[in-house]
């Protein structure tokens with residue numbers, strides 16, 4: 001049974017790092033809404049350029065089509081962040097569907113961490129969770145982002161010796177206090193998100209190009225899943241994480 005904190009944890013600054021638009025809202029949208037309602041500044045960093053999220057059977061997958069999808073999905077992500085009361089969205093613009101946990105990606109994530117100085121980072125799991133099996137959790141971009149973020153928070157973000165070129169940019173080491181992993185194989189923390197469920201659904205509705213046709217069904221399912229989580233802890237709704245203390 002995951003721990004039951006006496007007091008909710010609310011950071012002053014937090015950063016959500018995920019592969020694609022809508023990943024953040026699905027993983028932790030209600031938690032983010034709960035935090036921003038308490039005054040937290042929360043950013044979302046999207047690693048990909050979101051250029052690959054069109055029709056599975058599309059015949060035109062050329063540069064112009066990709067650019068159009070990318071622009072639309074970035075606008076949807078900004079609207080989703082607005083719906084959650086966030087400080088903003090950032091995009092690292094790596095090619096969608098081709099993410100690897102490279103040194104270059106690690107450095108680019110360290111740069112964002114040092115710029116924004118979050119106390120808590122939420123990201124995707126680098127490890128596979130098989131039970132329950134949800135296909136989207138096995139997207140190679142999600143696994144790669146999780147691995148890159150873990151490598152960025154320790155030790156590079158806190159260590160002058162890693163990526164000295166960032167010192168030349170004026171970016172000093174920053175020690176992230178906590179890493180929260182969504183969809184991790186081991187869950188050890190939950191957040192009472194009863195007050196954030198509606199905002200999570202509203203933010204997901206902003207991702208019209210991806211979720212539009214099935215959004216009503218998805219909203220029903222999300223409310224049920226969050227309520228089932230919450231029932232385990234005696235609250236109306238909960239989002240679950242693996243919470244790692246990095247202090």
Ligand SMILES: [Zn+2]
Nearest residue numbers: 019020023139
């Ligand atoms: Zn994704």
